[in-house]
Amino acid sequence: MVIPVFVPHKGCPFDCIYCNQKTISGQAGEAGEADIRKTIEEYLQTSRDAFVEIGFYGGSFTGIPKEEQQWYLExxxxxxxxGKVKQMRLSTRPDYINYDILDFLSGYGVKTIELGAQSLDNQVLNFSNRGHDMETVVKASRMIREKGFSLGIQTMIGLPGDTVEKALNTARAVIAMAPDIVRIYPTLVIRDTFLQKMYESGKYMPLSLEEAVDISARLLELYEGNNINVIRIGLQPTENISETGDVVAGPFHPAFRQLVQSRLMRNRLEEYFRENELFNIKEINIECSPQNISNIIGQKRENLRKIMNEFNIGNIRVTAKDKVDLFNVKT
Known part of the structure; x- marks a missing residue:
């Protein structure tokens, strides 16, 4: 269990074109110590035997004044x-990492540092007004790993100037940095951001939901193939992050990760059917683990319909079976 403590837009002098931290974090003001402790205690009531961490999110934690960092960390x-919490984690910018900062964090029980890299393409970073380049991300990642922290990398797809190939190249560069965890966020047009102005003036077109799901599925396959844990795909839906909230445009879906996992499974099934020349068959049975059934079938049975049409299959039955790694196809 990660108990989130939001530090909205603190420590960040940049205005990335897509960013409105009070909307993304769902918190407009700065929380006091009583509020923070109340949040932590509420989570602890339901933690049971979980491995509990406190996570400082929302701003660039290591960019805020050191006395304030110390206040949060204490x-x-x-x-x-x-003994109620095992360790702490935080997110920050790659240009706010150095050895002195890492030594300071280590002394308070911080074990995981997530870098908001967003892209590892310098043109995309420049168009997004990130204020750093790719090499800064690589250097910060190396220092974090050298100092014994777990490394997380946060990436985005669909930023201005981004392409499918750039997104794939970013994933390959991330893999080369050997992070422990990765997050994938499709770019949404959030109210009161410069990206909203670009969108409304016709200078920016967000990815469609179909495009975002397809790209994310390809990225997920890359990361899984390199044993990197993708802990989040898509922003957490909240009152603000919703189609009736502050999402102006873009590929928002409350179950975005499930769509991506389902698409990846369909891609794998289609590849299997092609390689094994499974065409024009009356009925096929697919065995899979119980937890994988929904990914095989797809939302509203979309995966099965697509495969049946593409390969001219009369019917596909999906059967739950324990100890099946991915799927077994039986004709």
Whole structure:
């Protein structure tokens, strides 16, 4: 369990064109110590035997004044000392990492650092007003791993100037940095951002849901093939992050990850059917683990319909079976 403590837009002097942190974090103001402790205690009530971490998200944590960092970290450290929390994690910008900062964080029980890389293409970073280049991400990642922290990389697809090939190249560059965890976020047009102005003036066109799902599925396959844990795909739906909230345009879906996992499974099934020349068959049975059934079938049985049409299959039955890694296809 990760208990999120949001530090909205603190420590970041940049205005990335897609960013409105009070909307993304769902928190407009700065929380006081009582509010933070209340949040932590509420989560702890349901933690049971979970491995519990406190995560500082929302801003660029290591960019805020050191005294403020210390203030937040001491709150978290008090729960580590009491045994209620195991460790802390935080997110920050790659240009706000150096050895002194890492030594400081290590002394308080921070174990995981996630870098908001967004892209590893310099043109995309420049168009998004990120304020750093690809090499900065590579250097920060190397220092984090050298100091013994777990490394997380946050990436985005569909930023201005981005393409499918650039997204794939970014994933390959991320893999080369050997992170422990990765997040994939499709770019959404959020209210009160410069990206909204670009969109409304016709200078920016977001990915369609279909495009975002397809690209994300290809990225997920790359990461899974290199044993990198993708812990999130798509922004967490909230009152603000919704089609009736502050999402102006873009590939938002409340179950975006499930769409991506289902698309990846369909891609794998189609490849299997082609390689084994499974065409014009009356009925096929696909065996899979119980937890994989929904990914095989797809939302509203879309995967089965697409495969049946493409390969001229009369009927496909999906059967739950334990100890099946991916799927077994039987004719």
């Amino acid at each position: 709150i978290g450290a008090s729960y580590i000392k009491s």
